Amino acid sequence: xxxxxxxxILSAIVFVTGVVGVLIRRNIIMILLSIELMLNATNINFVxxxxxxxxxxxxxxxxxxxxxxxxxVAVGLAxxxxxxxxxxxxxxEELNLMKW
Amino acid sequence: MKYALIPxxxxxxxxxxxxxxxxxxxxxxWIAVPAVGISFLLSAWIFTEVxxxxxxxxxxxxxxxxxAFDVSIGLYIDRLTAAMLLLVTIVSGLVHVYTIGxxxxxxxxxxxxxxxxxxxFSMLMLVMADNxxxxxxxxxxxxxxxxxxxxxxxERKTACDAATxxxxxxxxxxxxxxxxxxxxxxxxxxxxxxQVFNHAVLIEGQTIxxxxxxxxxxxxxxxxxxxxxxxxxxxxxxxxxxxxxxxxDAMEGPTPISALIHAATMVTAGVFMVARLAPLYNLSPxxxxxxxxxxxxxxxxxxxxxxxxxxxxxxxxxxxxxxxxYMMMACGLGAYVAGIYHLLTHGAFKALLFLCCGSVIIALHxxxxxxxxxxxxxxxxxxxxxxxxxxxxxSGFPLTAGFFSKDEILVSAWSASMLGKxxxxxxLVTAFMTAFYSFRLLFVAFWGESRVDLHHRERIHESPPVMxxxxxxxxxxxxxxxxxxxPGFIEPVLPGPEEMAVPHESPAAAGIMxxxxxxxxxxxxxxxxxxxxxxGLPDRxxxxxxxxxxxxxxxxxxxxxxDRTIVQPTVALANSLWxxxxxxxxxxxxxxxxxxxxLWGRALRLVQSGEVQHYALAMALGAVAxxxxxxxxxx
Numbered sequence: 001x002x003x004x005x006x007x008x009i010l011s012a013i014v015f016v017t018g019v020v021g022v023l024i025r026r027n028i029i030m031i032l033l034s035i036e037l038m039l040n041a042t043n044i045n046f047v048x049x050x051x052x053x054x055x056x057x058x059x060x061x062x063x064x065x066x067x068x069x070x071x072x073v074a075v076g077l078a079x080x081x082x083x084x085x086x087x088x089x090x091x092x093e094e095l096n097l098m099k100w
Numbered sequence: 101m102k103y104a105l106i107p108x109x110x111x112x113x114x115x116x117x118x119x120x121x122x123x124x125x126x127x128x129x130w131i132a133v134p135a136v137g138i139s140f141l142l143s144a145w146i147f148t149e150v151x152x153x154x155x156x157x158x159x160x161x162x163x164x165x166x167x168a169f170d171v172s173i174g175l176y177i178d179r180l181t182a183a184m185l186l187l188v189t190i191v192s193g194l195v196h197v198y199t200i201g202x203x204x205x206x207x208x209x210x211x212x213x214x215x216x217x218x219x220x221f222s223m224l225m226l227v228m229a230d231n232x233x234x235x236x237x238x239x240x241x242x243x244x245x246x247x248x249x250x251x252x253x254x255e256r257k258t259a260c261d262a263a264t265x266x267x268x269x270x271x272x273x274x275x276x277x278x279x280x281x282x283x284x285x286x287x288x289x290x291x292x293x294x295q296v297f298n299h300a301v302l303i304e305g306q307t308i309x310x311x312x313x314x315x316x317x318x319x320x321x322x323x324x325x326x327x328x329x330x331x332x333x334x335x336x337x338x339x340x341x342x343x344x345x346x347x348x349d350a351m352e353g354p355t356p357i358s359a360l361i362h363a364a365t366m367v368t369a370g371v372f373m374v375a376r377l378a379p380l381y382n383l384s385p386x387x388x389x390x391x392x393x394x395x396x397x398x399x400x401x402x403x404x405x406x407x408x409x410x411x412x413x414x415x416x417x418x419x420x421x422x423x424x425x426y427m428m429m430a431c432g433l434g435a436y437v438a439g440i441y442h443l444l445t446h447g448a449f450k451a452l453l454f455l456c457c458g459s460v461i462i463a464l465h466x467x468x469x470x471x472x473x474x475x476x477x478x479x480x481x482x483x484x485x486x487x488x489x490x491x492x493x494x495s496g497f498p499l500t501a502g503f504f505s506k507d508e509i510l511v512s513a514w515s516a517s518m519l520g521k522x523x524x525x526x527x528l529v530t531a532f533m534t535a536f537y538s539f540r541l542l543f544v545a546f547w548g549e550s551r552v553d554l555h556h557r558e559r560i561h562e563s564p565p566v567m568x569x570x571x572x573x574x575x576x577x578x579x580x581x582x583x584x585x586x587p588g589f590i591e592p593v594l595p596g597p598e599e600m601a602v603p604h605e606s607p608a609a610a611g612i613m614x615x616x617x618x619x620x621x622x623x624x625x626x627x628x629x630x631x632x633x634x635x636g637l638p639d640r641x642x643x644x645x646x647x648x649x650x651x652x653x654x655x656x657x658x659x660x661x662x663d664r665t666i667v668q669p670t671v672a673l674a675n676s677l678w679x680x681x682x683x684x685x686x687x688x689x690x691x692x693x694x695x696x697x698x699l700w701g702r703a704l705r706l707v708q709s710g711e712v713q714h715y716a717l718a719m720a721l722g723a724v725a726x727x728x729x730x731x732x733x734x735x
Contacts (some may be wrong), residue, residue: 019720022713023716023717023718039246055217092712092713093711093713095711096709096710097710099709099710
């Protein structure tokens with residue numbers, strides 16, 4: 001039987017990939033996808049713990065998380081389209097209006 | 101309820117006129133006069149009630165209740181209060197009526213009536229107070245009204261200065277008064293008159309170490325300290341030496357105010373207070389002596405100044421200071437009855453004199469210098485005859501009220517002690533001067549050739565009835581208050597010190613009475629000789645005794661002395677505090693904090709790149725740091 005730690009390591013790798021993606025990618029769509037990676041990393045954890053602790057609640061959480069993530073992507077893409085129409089770019093480093 | 105209505109009616113008049121004065125304007129007297137009139141009728145009713153039976157004591161509501169500190173607003177009406185109520189409501193009512201004529205067409209007509217009504221309310225509450233805090237509060241309230249009314253013509257700088265002076269000088273005395281009230285609470289644990297009076301005997305002989313904070317030893321009797329502190333307030337309010345300087349300047353206010361506040365009622369509050377607190381003062385002979393000497397000195401001192409003043413109102417003002425000294429002297433010698441008796445008669449005849457002055461001033465288009473009057477006798481007969489009665493009463497002419505009350509004071513003083521005999525002599529000299537300056541005023545202003553400006557001379561005419569009727573009523577009161585048996589009426593509520601049993605029918609008393617009468621008549625005769633018989637004499641006398649004349653004319657240079665020693669150093673100190681401490685230190689600190697914040701903000705905002713990923717990186721690093729810390733601490 002695969003030990004719990006394997007799932008957690010996998011989850012950590014996926015999560016860090018997401019974090020690094022958010023921090024270094026220039027394309028906002030890629031950043032949005034990286035956020036999805038982070039969300040799914042936590043989902044893996046939920047499912048793994050649910051299995052090992054013999055408690056179905058964790059899996060229920062995953063359904064909620066997936067639903068919210070879908071909604072978030074929809075809203076996020078809409079914002080990106082609106083942004084592109086206004087600024088004609090989706091490069092993160094060019095969207096720096098929030099400063100002095 | 102009817103007791104509370106006495107002060108509340110004028111207060112309601114104040115609220116109505118004060119709030120809707122813009123709309124009421126020239127109709128203000130339709131509200132103020134009936135309010136005070138009904139107050140007077142109620143006072144008369146309650147007077148008969150009190151005369152028959154026990155004093156009335158009602159508590160209206162609990163004002164402050166905090167632990168042991170329990171003060172209520174209450175009304176205490178005994179014979180003394182009832183007499184004061186009548187005095188205040190009568191004079192106030194007459195002044196209200198007189199004001200209709202005097203202030204006719206003035207822009208501040210409604211405002212004036214509002215403040216006079218407020219003053220009447222405060223004064224009534226002051227005399228009816230049943231505890232020290234209420235006394236203190238309305239003591240300050242009448243001072244405030246005095247300030248507002250002296251500065252009624254606020255566009256005149258002299259009026260503003262006089263108002264400020266009155267307020268500041270009174271603060272000096274009231275500081276002592278406030279301390280006295282606090283000390284009473286500290287010693288007795290209560291501020292109610294009846295409780296304090298009942299326990300006063302218990303603390304007789306107790307001492308308090310005044311140098312304790314400095315580590316020294318200076319034990320003084322507690323009762324003496326309390327009485328002297330309270331007396332400091334009376335010195336300010338009743339214009340006794342050395343705080344007398346504000347009252348003559350207060351003549352900048354409209355004349356009805358001088359009659360009501362600065363002659364008949366407010367300035368007598370100090371005398372009233374000493375008499376009201378007689379059970380305390382009786383226990384402190386030292387404080388009594390201070391009161392008596394202060395009064396005697398004030399009486400003589402102010403009389404010497406009144407001899408040479410040329411402003412018609414200022415002569416009467418200095419005479420008020422002098423007469424207040426008389427009353428204070430009587431109270432200090434334990435002759436509270438005589439002091440209050442003179443207070444009541446003085447209230448009538450001094451209000452009369454001021455209102456007569458006002459009548460002259462209006463007729464001459466606001467001319468107050470009596471060197472530019474003269475010959476008014478035939479043009480203004482009512483004013484002349486009423487003023488003659490007022491001057492006779494002030495001089496103690498036989499069979500007027502002033503004769504009886506002044507005699508009462510002098511006889512009581514003579515029979516008091518060695519100090520009393522000395523002060524009685526001072527009083528006799530003062531009586532001579534009083535008669536002299538009263539008739540100097542009358543002769544110079546009303547007799548002889550007219551020295552009025554030519555273009556005003558032909559238009560001098562008697563004042564309207566709304567002004568002369570109050571004069572006639574007050575003139576009548578100046579006579580008949582001597583025949584109402586006032587001393588016998590108030591005697592039961594004003595116990596003098598034990599040893600003061602005054603033999604009024606002794607030959608010495610008759611001698612004093614004769615001497616006082618002669619002094620009065622002598623003063624009148626001297627004034628007649630100097631100002632009517634030989635018109636050149638005053639100037640020659642003034643020239644011959646140049647120094648003495650200058651001393652009197654310049655009010656003994658007290659104002660100049662205070663200006664050099666107190667006012668100028670204080671102003672200099674205030675200026676330096678303003679320019680150095682305020683501008684440089686306090687403003688510097690406040691502005692410095694602001695400037696430092698701006699500088700830090702300028703430096704720190706460089707961190708804000710505006711790029712979302714930088715913020716996200718900071719967030720991630722922060723989360724890692726917190727987690728790392730958590731893990732390290734756990735393991």
